[in-house]
Structures are given as structure tokens and as C-alpha cells.
Amino acid sequence: MAKKKLPTENEKVENLQFDTQNGDGQMLTTNQGLRINDNQNSLKAGTRGATLLEDFILREKITHFDHERIPERIVHARGAAAHGIFDLYESLEPYTRARFLNDTSKPTPVFVRFSTVAGSRGSSDLARDARGFAVKFYTDEGNYDLVGNNIPVFFIQDAIKFPDLIHAVKPEPHNEIPQAASAHDTFWDFISLMPESMHMIMWVMSDRAIPRSFRMMEGFGVHTFRLVNAEGVAHFVKFHWKPLLGVHSVAWDEAQKISGKDPDFQRRDLWEAIENGAFPEWELGLQIIPEADEHKFDFDLLDPTKLVPEELVPVQRVGKMTLNRNPDNFFAETEQVAFHPGHIVPGIDFTNDPLLQGRLFSYLDTQLLRLGGPNFHEIPINRPIVSVANNQRDGHMRQTINSDRVSYEPNTIGNGCPFQAKMADGGFTSYQERVDGHKIRERSESFRDHFSQAALFFHSQSEAEQNHIIDALTFELGKVERKNIRSRMVGLLSQVDKQLAVKVADGLGIPVPEPEYPMNRSFPADADPEQYQPVRKKQSLEKSPALSMVNTVKDSIKTRQIAILAAHGVDENDLQSVKKALEAAGATTKIIAPKLGTLKGSAGQEIPVDQSFLTAASVLFDAVYVPGGAKSAQALRADPDAIHFVNEAYRHCKAIAATGEGADLLKASYIGADSKAAGVLVDQPAEAFIRAIANHRFWEREKARKVPA
Numbered sequence: 001m002a003k004k005k006l007p008t009e010n011e012k013v014e015n016l017q018f019d020t021q022n023g024d025g026q027m028l029t030t031n032q033g034l035r036i037n038d039n040q041n042s043l044k045a046g047t048r049g050a051t052l053l054e055d056f057i058l059r060e061k062i063t064h065f066d067h068e069r070i071p072e073r074i075v076h077a078r079g080a081a082a083h084g085i086f087d088l089y090e091s092l093e094p095y096t097r098a099r100f101l102n103d104t105s106k107p108t109p110v111f112v113r114f115s116t117v118a119g120s121r122g123s124s125d126l127a128r129d130a131r132g133f134a135v136k137f138y139t140d141e142g143n144y145d146l147v148g149n150n151i152p153v154f155f156i157q158d159a160i161k162f163p164d165l166i167h168a169v170k171p172e173p174h175n176e177i178p179q180a181a182s183a184h185d186t187f188w189d190f191i192s193l194m195p196e197s198m199h200m201i202m203w204v205m206s207d208r209a210i211p212r213s214f215r216m217m218e219g220f221g222v223h224t225f226r227l228v229n230a231e232g233v234a235h236f237v238k239f240h241w242k243p244l245l246g247v248h249s250v251a252w253d254e255a256q257k258i259s260g261k262d263p264d265f266q267r268r269d270l271w272e273a274i275e276n277g278a279f280p281e282w283e284l285g286l287q288i289i290p291e292a293d294e295h296k297f298d299f300d301l302l303d304p305t306k307l308v309p310e311e312l313v314p315v316q317r318v319g320k321m322t323l324n325r326n327p328d329n330f331f332a333e334t335e336q337v338a339f340h341p342g343h344i345v346p347g348i349d350f351t352n353d354p355l356l357q358g359r360l361f362s363y364l365d366t367q368l369l370r371l372g373g374p375n376f377h378e379i380p381i382n383r384p385i386v387s388v389a390n391n392q393r394d395g396h397m398r399q400t401i402n403s404d405r406v407s408y409e410p411n412t413i414g415n416g417c418p419f420q421a422k423m424a425d426g427g428f429t430s431y432q433e434r435v436d437g438h439k440i441r442e443r444s445e446s447f448r449d450h451f452s453q454a455a456l457f458f459h460s461q462s463e464a465e466q467n468h469i470i471d472a473l474t475f476e477l478g479k480v481e482r483k484n485i486r487s488r489m490v491g492l493l494s495q496v497d498k499q500l501a502v503k504v505a506d507g508l509g510i511p512v513p514e515p516e517y518p519m520n521r522s523f524p525a526d527a528d529p530e531q532y533q534p535v536r537k538k539q540s541l542e543k544s545p546a547l548s549m550v551n552t553v554k555d556s557i558k559t560r561q562i563a564i565l566a567a568h569g570v571d572e573n574d575l576q577s578v579k580k581a582l583e584a585a586g587a588t589t590k591i592i593a594p595k596l597g598t599l600k601g602s603a604g605q606e607i608p609v610d611q612s613f614l615t616a617a618s619v620l621f622d623a624v625y626v627p628g629g630a631k632s633a634q635a636l637r638a639d640p641d642a643i644h645f646v647n648e649a650y651r652h653c654k655a656i657a658a659t660g661e662g663a664d665l666l667k668a669s670y671i672g673a674d675s676k677a678a679g680v681l682v683d684q685p686a687e688a689f690i691r692a693i694a695n696h697r698f699w700e701r702e703k704a705r706k707v708p709a
């Protein structure tokens with residue numbers, strides 16, 4: 001046999017399929033710019049010899065690699081981010097002198113990072129958790145960071161409890177289990193002793209903690225802030241982000257399965273939506289409250305475990321944020337971005353919320369460690385778009401080369417520069433709040449009603465949403481090993497709602513106990529415990545419809561993922577016409593078949609398959625369609641993976657539609673002959689299917705028949 005000729009260097013290159021749009025023709029160099037000739041072999045004493053210490057190329061490469069990681073965020077480690085713009089609808093000059101909230105003519109660039117709180121950087125996106133919603137506005141007056149969450153309240157009232165809370169929720173220290181989950185003893189031990197967390201607990205045990213997408217979450221500034229106008233008149237303000245796609249969540253069983261099938265589910269969803277040009281949008285909402293109304297509410301505006309019901313103070317939508325560009329490099333942008341509630345601009349100011357006050361310390365401190373020093377503002381993603389001029393100098397990783405000799409103020413050598421800015425020139429001045437009090441470590445009495453808003457939230461939910469909260473609590477407490485913790489928690493829940501406690505207790509197989517005294521164990525050593533026990537104030541509101549996701553907008557299927565199940569012999573006309581209708585309405589469709597490759601339609605048309613049952617899963621889709629075609633339907637109904645797909649979609653209350661023989665698959669599944677179930681459509685026009693998908697879920701299906709999928 002003739003010896004095969006080895007390819008020459010150029011042929012080697014030509015045989016590979018290169019992505020010719022990429023690359024800039026550069027040659028490989030060291031960090032000193034030296035061109036590298038051999039990136040395959042280290043320098044050795046002979047071909048089989050030991051590696052030489054002299055190999056500066058090897059050492060530089062490995063040293064850099066060894067230092068590639070920086071400390072991950074102690075909280076909010078897992079995240080994804082995008083660039084975008086903020087457009088103001090109308091000037092807010094009567095309330096604030098912040099220029100980006102006055103000038104409607106110019107969009108403000110933003111960078112937004114979404115995150116989970118408890119898990120490590122590599123944890124699953126679908127953990128039951130609050131989501132971070134941090135927005136950096138690059139304004140003409142410097143960077144303004146609105147570092148919020150997708151839940152409008154928080155677990156604790158005072159920053160001094162934050163390390164305790166986070167230690168309790170993080171994996172247990174002896175074995176680092178469980179990852180990104182609050183269902184364990186230390187978390188519930190702490191919570192069961194802290195009744196102030198009860199309102200937040202209602203939210204994190206609700207479906208808000210398992211969002212369908214970052215793009216379908218509300219955002220909240222949480223604390224009460226201040227807007228201050230040019231005359232120095234202030235108003236209290238609560239910040240909201242309202243997603244234009246509505247607020248939607250997945251089911252808990254689904255969340256757990258997604259965590260296995262695609263732990264990057266939400267990160268991928270954000271990335272793909274932006275790549276496909278379906279830019280996520282939120283409106284900025286403000287609840288504006290005159291200073292004179294500070295004490296008008298049933299709760300204290302400074303208490304971060306309370307929200308201001310929208311029915312009492314409407315949310316005014318004042319502008320729109322659009323995310324339109326993915327980061328170029330995850331590390332350089334998403335990982336290195338440094339948010340800080342203390343990054344504010346003239347016209348916005350803080351209040352004395354004790355949680356906010358503590359945050360004002362923490363975020364700068366954390367960046368010093370995480371980003372390695374005081375010059376993190378020089379990292380490109382953190383740089384303001386306006387120039388920075390001050391007398392700060394040097395330090396680790398300094399980028400700026402200050403060419404002047406003056407680094408002090410006042411000076412004459414530098415012509416007095418940089419000057420202090422007058423207010424008229426945009427100089428920042430703090431709101432002159434009158435403060436008069438004793439220096440004291442004590443919680444205000446106005447912070448002691450821990451149950452009323454927890455009850456308001458619970459009572460504002462639909463029946464299905466309430467059931468989900470009960471199930472989540474039963475799940476979480478069921479994972480707690482110590483019986484006394486379970487019981488103490490049920491005692492606290494009984495203070496929120498009796499039926500809630502009865503149902504959770506039933507699932508745990510325990511009676512509802514009287515709450516232990518003292519209910520609140522978070523009080524100073526010398527205090528009278530009685531002074532710290534929860535009280536109940538009469539409430540002006542029994543329900544707040546705005547708190548239920550049932551009342552969100554449900555008018556669009558834009559960016560929804562629809563699975564079309566098919567096999568050889570599928571009715572291609574039916575498949576193509578429904579696919580076209582769904583895509584025209586803004587959805588994405590994927591043809592899923594027993595194998596990858598192409599399908600042959602009943603009229604002979606070749607149809608490319610997007611995913612097989614092996615690579616796809618129903619939990620990654622919003623709805624399922626089964627087209628007609630006798631042979632296709634026959635193959636699918638004989639395929640357990642196809643049956644499982646439909647069963648699971650049914651269990652998770654998704655819209656399911658079939659045409660012609662496609663209905664045979666539904667008949668062979670758990671749906672059986674019950675084609676009348678809500679959200680199951682047989683031989684209906686595409687418009688009916690589109691309306692059903694827009695409805696998001698048919699929760700009424702959930703309890704009636706539990707599908708074993």
C-alpha cells in the first residue's frame with residue numbers, strides 16, 4: 001500500500017473549516033509582545049529531559065492561568081448581564097434634579113446584571129432564591145447604580161444581621177451541602193427565630209423565586225430612597241422595574257428538572273433573546289410620596305421588610321429600559337462589574353433605612369477584596385462616561401498616568417484644579433435631613449409588625465399561588481432534619497395565616513403548635529424580650545391585587561419556546577402553517593423528533609430536525625404542538641420519550657395542542673381522552689393555541705389530577 005502523504009502546513013489549514021469572519025491575523029505573543037514560535041512544547045533538556053526553569057514562556061502562561069480567578073461575590077455570585085439603554089418618557093424635574101431623569105432627548109447607557117443570591121458561580125439558575133436586579137446607569141453626572149432585587153422586601157431590618165442571614169443560608173460549613181438551596185437546617189433555624197423575615201419568606205416560597213426568565217421578572221429598589229429637586233425639596237421614592245412581557249414563573253417540579261437539564265437556563269434565555277433581536281424591556285416605575293406623608297402608613301417607610309402597596313401609592317411609569325447587546329467577554333464585564341448603592345447622582349439621595357445604611361459601607365469594601373484594590377473604577381465596565389478628576393493617586397493596578405505634579409487641594413501650582421463644583425454645575429450635595437436623637441442601639445417600635453404584610457401578600461395570591469407557597473414550605477421544612485425547627489416555623493406561620501400553618505403542618509405530619517415565647521430571639525443581652533416581640537397594627541388593606549402574578553399582562557407569546565413533536569410521515573402542511581403562525585406571533589419553534597437529521601413528511605418534503613428527544617426536554621419549553629400525519633403519530637405514540645414529553649408538559653400546566661392524528665399521542669398519554677382539560681386544544685385554529693400560550697399556565701389542571709411524570 002502506498003504511504004499516505006502527510007498534509008503540508010497550508011493543506012492542514014485548508015482542510016479545516018475556519019470561521020473566517022473572526023480573528024485579526026495577529027501572531028501569538030507573550031505578554032511582553034515577543035512572538036511565540038512553539039506553543040506546543042515546553043523547553044526541555046533533550047526530548048525526554050526535564051523541563052527547564054529557564055522556560056519563561058511556559059512560566060508566564062501558567063502563572064497567568066493560575067491567577068485567572070478572582071474571589072467570587074460572597075452573595076450574588078451566579079449572574080448574567082447585558083448592555084442597554086434607558087429612555088425617559090417625560091421630565092421628572094418637579095421631583096429630582098438628576099439630569100438623566102430630566103432630559104428626555106437623550107438615552108442613558110446601562111449595564112444590568114441579574115443573579116441568584118445564595119449559590120456559587122457554577123450553581124444552577126433555577127434555584128429557589130431571590131434574584132438580583134442591578135442596574136448601572138452611565139449618566140452625564142457620573143454612574144448611578146440601582147442595586148435591587150426581584151422581590152420588594154428583604155429578610156432582615158438591620159445590616160448587622162446580614163452576615164448571620166447569609167451564613168445560615170449558605171451550604172452548611174461541615175460538608176458544604178446543599179448548594180444554592182435554602183432547604184436545610186441552618187437556614188430555617190435562623191428564620192424560625194427571626195419573625196421579621198416572615199414577609200420575605202412568603203415571597204421566596206412563592207413562584208417569584210423561580211422566574212421563567214430574567215426578562216419576565218419585576219425589579220425593586222427595595223429601600224425607600226429620596227428624590228430631591230433643584231429647590232432642595234425632597235420626596236420619598238420606591239423604584240420598580242415592570243417587565244413588558246409580564247411576570248411569569250415556572251413550576252417547582254419543573255425548576256428542579258431544569259436545574260439538571262440546563263443549569264444555564266436563564267443565562268441562555270437572556271443571551272439568546274438579545275442575539276435574536278427580541279430585546280428585553282422594562283418600564284421604570286416610581287412610587288412618589290411627599291415627605292409630609294412619612295408617617296401616614298400602617299408601617300414605617302424606613303423598614304425594608306415592608307412594601308408600599310400599589311393600591312395606596314400608584315406606580316408611575318416614567319421611562320423604558322431596553323437591553324440590546326450581550327457582553328463581549330463574561331469575565332471583563334459581568335464578573336468585574338462593581339455595583340454599589342452609594343453610586344448616586346445629584347437629585348437622588350438615601351434615607352435612614354438601617355439596611356441601606358449598612359449596604360453603603362459593604363459594597364465598596366467588597367470590591368476592594370474582589371477586584372484587588374482601590375482602582376476598580378478604572379476597569380472598563382466600571383468607568384463612568386464622564387471624565388474623572390480628583391487627587392487620588394497610585395495603588396494596585398493603577399491605569400491612569402497622571403501627568404501633572406499636583407495631587408492636593410487647595411493648590412496654586414495646578415491652577416487650583418480640579419475645582420469643587422457648585423450646585424449649578426452639578427456638584428453633589430446631601431439632602432439636609434434634620435437628625436435629632438440619642439446615640440443608641442435599638443430597633444424602632446414602628447418596625448415591630450412582622451406579620452401583617454406577610455398576611456397581605458399571602459391573601460393577595462390566587463388559590464394556585466397559595467398552594468405553591470404551602471408546597472414550597474412543606475418541601476423546605478421537610479428537608480429540615482431537626483423537628484424542633486420545623487415545629488417552631490409552623491408556629492410562626494400560624495401568625496401569618498392559620499390555614500397556611502394547618503396545611504404545612506399536615507404535610508409535615510405534626511400539629512400546629514402555639515408560637516414559642518419569645519417569638520423573636522433577636523434582641524440585645526440586657527433588653528426586655530417583650531420589647532422586641534411582634535405586634536400587629538390594624539391594616540388599611542386586606543388584599544393587593546398587584547402582588548399576584550395572575551394579574552400580570554398575558555397578551556403576547558413573544559420569545560416563548562414551542563416544541564413541535566414529529567416523526568417521519570408528519571403532515572408537513574399542518575406543521576409548517578402552525579410553525580409560521582407561531583413565529584409570526586414572535587415565538588421560537590423547535591422541531592423535536594426521535595432522532596436528529598431530517599424527517600420525511602407525508603408528501604415527501606424533507607424537514608430538518610432541531611433537537612431529538614435525547615437532547616430536548618419538555619421543561620425547556622413553554623408549550624407543545626403535535627401535528628397530524630398518521631405515520632408520525634403512530635411512531636410518537638409508540639415512543640415513551642414522546643409520551644413523557646407530553647405528560648410532563650401537562651403536569652406543568654402548559655398549553656398543548658394537536659391536530660388530526662397528532663391527537664393520538666395525547667390519547668396515549670396521561671391526558672387520555674380528556675381533551676377538554678384547560679389549555680389542551682385539539683383541532684383548533686392556531687390563534688386559539690397562541691392565546692393559550694400567552695396565558696402562560698393553566699394552574700387549575702394542577703391539583704385535579706396529578707400526572708406521574
Ligand code: HDE
Pocket residue numbers: 073074075076079113114115131132133134147148149154158159160162220221222223304337338339355356358359362363364366367
Ligand atoms: Fe447586597 N451585596 N447586601 N443586597 N446585593 C452584594 O456586593 C449586602 C441587599 C444586591 O450583580 C455584595 O459586589 C449587605 C439588599 C445585588 O454585582 C455585597 C446587605 C438588596 C447584588 C452585598 C445587602 C441587595 C448584591 C456582594 C444588607 C436588594 C449583586 C458582591 C445590609 C435591594 C450585584 C458585591 C451584582 C451584592 C452586601 C442586602 C441586592 C457583599 C451587607 C436588601 C443585586 O457587598
